[in-house]
Amino acid sequence: MMKQILYATTAAALALASTAARADEGMWTFDNFPAEKMRKDYGWAPDQAWLDNVRGAAVRLTGGCSASFVSSTGLVLTNHHCVVSCLQDLSTGDSDLVANGFNAQGDRARERACPGQQAEVVTAITDVTKDVKAAFAGLSGEALIKARDAQIAKIEQENCTDRDKTRCQVVTLYGGGEYKLYNYRKYSDVRIVWAPEFAAAFFGGDLDNFNFPRYAMDAAFLRAYENGKPVATPAHLKWDARAPKDGEATFVVGNPGSTSRLYTTDQIAFEREVRLPVTLTTMSELRGRLITAMEQSPEKKREGGDTLFGIENSLKVYIGRSKALNDATFLKTLADNEAALKAKSAGKLGDPWGDIAAAMGKYRDNYMAVRFSSPSSDLYSYAKTLVRAAEERTKPNSERLRGFTDSALPLTQKTLLDAKPVYPWLEELTLEWSLSKAREYLGADNSQTQLMLGKESPEGLAKRLVTGTKLADPAFRKQLWEGGAAAIKASDDPMIQYALKLDKMDRDLTKLIDEQVNGPATAAGAKLSDARFAAYGSTQYPDATFTLRISYGKVEGWKENGQMVPTTTKMGGTFTRATGNEPFAVAKAFAANEAKINKNRVYDFVTTNDIIGGNSGSPVIDRNGRVIGTAFDGNIHSLGGNYGYQGEVNRTVAVSTDAIQEALTSIYPAPALVAELAGKGKK
Structure with a gap:
């Protein structure tokens, strides 16, 4: 029945894609917040001072997550799944921070830097x-x-x-x-402060992911540092450890990653017919390979856990998108909306739809070559970055490739040089998988396949490159980075040599796609934008771009099979839902402290806020500007949200501050953190 409901609501959601935003729909930029619309819907809207304070407290994290400052000394609230990579990078066989959680217990000397992490605040x-x-x-x-x-x-x-x-x-x-x-x-120095056990943060596992009710402590705290000291953050959200109230207005402030709500029918067709099918097929195979390898030892299970978590989450998203884009009613609705916009433009803009159709035709011709041009491996990524940077840094800033300009280089360098563990077996697995898929989709006789593999098998090449390279050592990477083009050219490292071998092919593909796809699509997109503005004015929000947005909504359930789904769950529901077996095994600290836990505390809750991937970790804020939760998921109906929003059923899922406070008090005691959240902590 869930599938039928998803199909039924998708068409309605997508009907909004080319029209003015309705109901609680919208991921609005801060310089175009629809105050008048919200005031009409809710009888109230925030003023500019409210918006400015919230904007100053909102944080973007590298790695694709959102967060917020919640104290005057750089304390950052986000999701557990946004810090799990940090925990993985800091773990060892003797100290598994993912499984066991992390608690600095008020000692800032124990707060540990997260490799590659950076916190950013819009000014x-x-x-x-x-x-x-x-x-x-x-x-x-x-x-x-x-x-x-x-x-x-x-x-x-x-x-x-x-x-x-x-x-x-x-x-x-x-x-x-x-x-x-x-x-x-x-802030380039970001440290982990507190995180619960993985079993608590992801209780219910992939089965409960994108579903509700949920019983997940998907929350964590970081801290931003500068010059070895916590940063002063006077613009921060006040902590309000309370249960949400049904019907109250809520705001989600964060950085939604990417949406496709303004796509033309030809762009949607490409997603449905080309990109999504190959993504689902290849990613499913990678999941199977990884699970098989992880079953070989407890250590591999630990080391591969974060990767598997990401793959399974992405697969569920892509399955939902694929279902949405195979709904015939939706496709007709989208075509009707496009026809209406064409009629409104009355031929004044030429034929941007035809230009995009032609560009997508060229993309279809070259997509597989582009998709499989860069093998999947952290070590290969290091090599490619080093090879590219060595050449790009010799050019004038205006002539460099994206990612290597003066503005982008500091983060590129940080990501490259920060120390983090590399697992050779996992590197070999992902590298050989991606190489085998390249050969499968391009063909053994394809010139790109022959360049990438030569006479070697995917398995043999992956093993030779991973076992021979020294790029797992950050000191070696730093040496090549500082040595520039001369050091790269002189290097006999096999992974560097392989990246050099593929570099021209990769650059040629970029040039081809810019000429035949990106250039025409950019020109046509500007014309389509003019047509939408002429038809709908400023009542339309832009597609998400992993930049700061604000959505408004309310605490409200939805109707499922004729019954209203409650807005909240209680912490005691964890023990009722538990089976003793993963993924429904109660976390050790929950079990040990069951008698201390107030089981009536509100755990997770749902709102009508319009969000998408990238909003993970976003604060859920009340009308007083206080944080009452952190968004970590959507319900099953939200999976079509990449293409549209339907207020009747799309829901944001958040963990409440009520539950987080209970965890900090009764389950994973952190009295200093509780005091800091109350504004009484040390400065």
């Missing part, structure tokens, strides 16, 4: 549309993309001269209709 948003569009006016294809990217690099370079503390990012909105400069205050 300004500036419209740079005219400057960017003027740079590529009259151009097409690759020339358009080069001119656009050069202008973006120039804007970012000029507006962030202190790259130790700031970051600038020009963001493309509305498919190329607008360009906004986001200025960030960044």
Whole structure:
């Protein structure tokens, strides 16, 4: 019955994709919050001071998550699944921080740095549309993309001269209709403070993922440091350890990763017919390979856990998207909406839909080559970054590839050089899997396959590269980074040599796609944006871009099989739902402290807020600007949310501050943390 409901609601959700936002729909930018619309819907809306304070407390984390400052000394609230990679990187066979959790117990000397992690806070948003569009006016294809990217690099370079503390990012909105400069205050030293056991954070496992009711303590705390000291964060959210109230207004503030709600029917067809099928097939095989390998030993089970968690979560998302895009009613609704927009534009803009259709045709021709051009492996990623950086850093800033401009380089360098464990068996597994898929989809006689494999098998090549490289050593990576092009050219490291071998092919594909796909799509996207603005004005929000957004909604359940789903669960439900077997085994600390736990505390709850992947860790805020939870999931109906929103059934799932406070008090005691959240902690 759940599948039937998903199909029925998807069409309705997608009917909104090309029209003005309705109900609680919308991931709004902070410079275009629909205060009038919310006031009409709720009888109240936040003022500018409220919005400014919330914006100053919102945090973006590298790795694709959101968070928020919740104290004056850099304390950051996010999800457990947003820090599980950090816990994995800091774990050993003797100290499994994923399984056992982490608690600094008020001793800041025990708070440990998370490799590769960076926290970023938006300080300004500036419209740079005219400057960017003027740079590529009259151009097409690759020339358009080069001119656009050069202008973006120039804007970012000029507006962030202190790259130790700031970051600038020009963001493309509305498919190329607008360009906004986001200025960030960044903190490159981020440390883990507190996290529960994995069994508590992910109780119910993949079975409960994207479902409700939930009984998950998917919360964690980090802290931002600078010069070895916690940063001062006067703009932070006040902690309110209370249960949510049915019907109360809620806000989710975070960085939704990516949506496709403004796609044309040709872009949707490409997703449905090409990208999603190959993604589901290949990722399912990787999941099977990984599970088989993890069963070989407890150590491999520990080391592969984070990777498996990510794969299974992604698979569920892609399955939901695939179901959504195979709904005939939805496809007709989308086509009707597109026809209506075409009629409103009355041929004034040429034929941007036809231009995108032609571009997608070219993308279909080259997609498999692009998709399989970069083998999957952390070690290969290190090698590719080093090889690319060595060449790109010799060029003027305006001529570099994306990711290697002056504004982007500090994070690229941090990600490359921060120490983190590498598991050779896992590297071999992912590398041989990706190489075997490249051969399978491209064909054994394809020139790209022959370049990538030569006379070797995927298994043999993966083993030779992983066992021969020294790139697992951060000191070696640093040596090559600092040595630049000369060091790369002189290196006999097999993974470096392999990345050098593939570099020209990869660059040629990038050039081809810019010429035939990205260039035409960017020009057409700008025209489509003009058509939407002319038809619907500012009542439409842009697709998500992993930049700061705010959504408003309320605490409310939904109807399932004729029955209303309650808005909340209670902590005692954990013990009722437990079976003693994974994934429904009660976490050790929960079991040990059962008598101390107030089982009537509200655990998880649902709201109508419109969110998507990337919002994980976002604070759920009440009208007083206080945090009452952290969003960690959506319900099953939200899986079609990449393409549209339906207020009757789409729900955000959050863990309440009521439950987190109970955990900090009765299950994983952290009195100093409780005091800090109350504003009484040490400075």
